[in-house]
Amino acid sequence: MTKGELLRLDRRHVWHPCTQEKDHELLPPIPIERGDGVYLIDLDGRRYIDGVSSWWVNLFGHNHPRLNRALQEQAGKIAHHIFAGFTHQPAVELASRLCALAPEGLNRVFFADNGSAAVEVALKMSFQFWQQSGRAEKVRFVSIHEAYHGETVGALSVGGCDLYREIYRPILLDTFQAQGPDCFRCPYGKHRDHCEAECFEHLERLVTERRHEIAAVIIEPLIQGAAGMRIYPPIYLRKLRALCDACQVHYIADEIAVGFGRTGRMFANQHAGVAPDFLCLSKGITGGYMPLSVVLTRDDIYAAFYDDYATLKAFLHSHSYTGNALACALAVEVLNIFEQENILEFLKPKMALLDAFASKFEGLPEVGEFRRCGMVAAVELVRDKRSREPFPWQQRRGYRVYRKALQDGALLRPLGNVVYFMPPLTIDEAVLEELLEIAYRAIEGSRGRAEG
Ligand SMILES: Cc1ncc(COP(=O)(O)O)c(C=O)c1O
Known part of the structure; x- marks a missing residue:
């Protein structure tokens, strides 16, 4: 199947979860061909860091030799x-x-x-x-x-x-x-x-x-x-x-x-x-x-x-x-x-790396809080930093961050105004840092006019 055919048939027959299908008019689903560790790889060979462990399920990366x-x-x-x-x-x-x-x-x-x-x-x-x-x-x-x-x-x-x-x-x-x-x-x-x-x-x-x-x-x-x-x-x-x-x-x-x-x-x-x-x-x-x-x-x-x-x-x-x-x-x-593989032992430096980004994120005018528990971290976006007033949901700030991050090679799937990180536990520190940088730029880049 060519990519065009796949997307045409997807539009014709598939109903995706937790999705307003009309959004696909602007942003069609990305056809994934394979996985490689923390990366999802699409049909064009583009790689995306799976920053949300594909709905929080993936622990040790995709296409894992031992699990295979x-x-x-x-x-x-x-x-x-x-x-x-x-x-x-x-x-x-x-x-x-x-x-x-x-x-x-x-x-x-x-x-x-x-x-x-x-x-x-x-x-x-x-x-x-x-x-x-x-x-x-x-x-x-x-x-x-x-x-x-x-x-x-x-x-x-x-x-x-x-x-x-x-x-x-x-x-x-x-x-x-x-x-x-x-x-x-x-x-x-x-x-x-x-x-x-x-x-x-x-x-x-x-x-x-x-x-x-x-x-x-x-x-x-x-x-x-x-x-x-x-x-x-x-x-x-x-x-x-x-x-x-x-x-x-x-x-x-x-x-x-x-x-x-x-x-x-x-x-x-x-x-x-x-x-x-x-x-x-x-x-x-x-x-x-x-x-x-x-x-x-x-x-x-x-x-x-x-x-x-x-x-x-x-x-x-x-x-x-x-x-x-x-x-x-x-x-x-x-x-x-x-x-x-002592997975839990190796989390410590990654958790420290997440914490190291707290002040950077909190320096952004629209970030109300950076919080972390274990290998889960979240950045809460607010309209007003002092009152902690949220952005109206109609502005879809999170969705705008999602789109920007995709362009930069990361899958982040914010929850409303909350951009979060829940990568596979085995993510490398260098890749984790890249993910956090992408998120930072995506938050900055998501300012501006609201879209539908
Ligand atoms: C805390 C919690 N409970 C239950 C569920 C439902 O799991 P499933 O999507 O496999 O039905 C989820 C899914 O996100 C969850 O986060």
């Missing part, structure tokens, strides 16, 4: 088989190794095949647990403002980003939402590095008052990703764990985006030293190769589903591709790479 090999070896045995009534080594090895790495007490692994599905699983498991534990009145879920947990109807119901959910409101579950941390515009006048998570009072009040009807609180630990990489301190999670214990409410940790080293540790909850009741993982789990997700939970929760068939207590949830063998084999190799 693991995939081929497993494909030579079997790609997929039914996971009810059957099992296989990659799934069993993955489950046992994840349990060993995860916060203590999480000893059971349920498999699904994408992040939203893992969230659905955790919500359903929590609900069913209470139904089968003599607490049938516990039917509601709690999340925080600007939360993002995926886009299936259950996951959207616990989401808090109006952009994705407002139109579907009439068909969503009836959930509670509390004001969460907003460290950039902290109403308490504190800084995230020195606060006591005073903002936790909102969640605390809600959960305490409605504890009898609440099944679980779901939260993105340390970084609210889709909300614009809103970073908040671990103390918030410690308070949440204590509250959930006191109120007999489950804590569901959605580490779909932040798990697997993104925060500088394997799992974000480790920064707070707490263990959730349900831990949802996906995205980086296969290094960005195959869709896979898991939900880890405790043995006592598992036990509430374990009984004679006739009691109908089983968790009757399944996806056709549950426990896919190719994906599990890749996930096992991802854990091997973490271990054998």
Whole structure:
């Protein structure tokens, strides 16, 4: 297929995710031919630094020799088989190794095949647990403002980003939402590095008052990703764990985006030293190769589903591709790479490099804050630096940065007014520096007239 044909057929038949397709009239999708480490390479041979790890999934670069090999070896045995009534080594090895790495007490692994599905699983498991534990009145879920947990109807119901959910409101579950941390515009006048998570009072009040009807609180630990990489301190999670214990409410940790080293540790909850009741993982789990997700939970929760068939207590949830063998084999190799190549150790200089750019970005008139947690950093653009007033969304500042950065060879996909960096963990320092320079120039170059 020539590039022209490919783009014509794409326009004719393909509907891209999270996209206003009309934007493609001005900027057609870029046809990618292959990957090489942190680079995506298009049909014309142009290279783009993948500054967002292709929607936060890629951990060690594209076209990775070890992951390629693991995939081929497993494909030579079997790609997929039914996971009810059957099992296989990659799934069993993955489950046992994840349990060993995860916060203590999480000893059971349920498999699904994408992040939203893992969230659905955790919500359903929590609900069913209470139904089968003599607490049938516990039917509601709690999340925080600007939360993002995926886009299936259950996951959207616990989401808090109006952009994705407002139109579907009439068909969503009836959930509670509390004001969460907003460290950039902290109403308490504190800084995230020195606060006591005073903002936790909102969640605390809600959960305490409605504890009898609440099944679980779901939260993105340390970084609210889709909300614009809103970073908040671990103390918030410690308070949440204590509250959930006191109120007999489950804590569901959605580490779909932040798990697997993104925060500088394997799992974000480790920064707070707490263990959730349900831990949802996906995205980086296969290094960005195959869709896979898991939900880890405790043995006592598992036990509430374990009984004679006739009691109908089983968790009757399944996806056709549950426990896919190719994906599990890749996930096992991802854990091997973490271990054998000391991936987390090598992050330190890269995190320091990100920090070194803070003052440079903050010197720009439209930058309100540069923030970082682990290997995730974000630059928040504002119309007024002092009042922190945001640019109106209609100006599409982020989209303008995206377009400028593409011209310079980097894929950045800002979230509204937030330009962020979540590159593969293995990015070279020199390339990381280049990415940051491109972003800097793109922000400068995105000034001027608004466009549609
Ligand atoms: C925190 C979080 N939860 C859930 C999801 C949904 O994952 P998926 O897109 O695989 O359904 C995402 C995706 O971005 C996410 O960031």
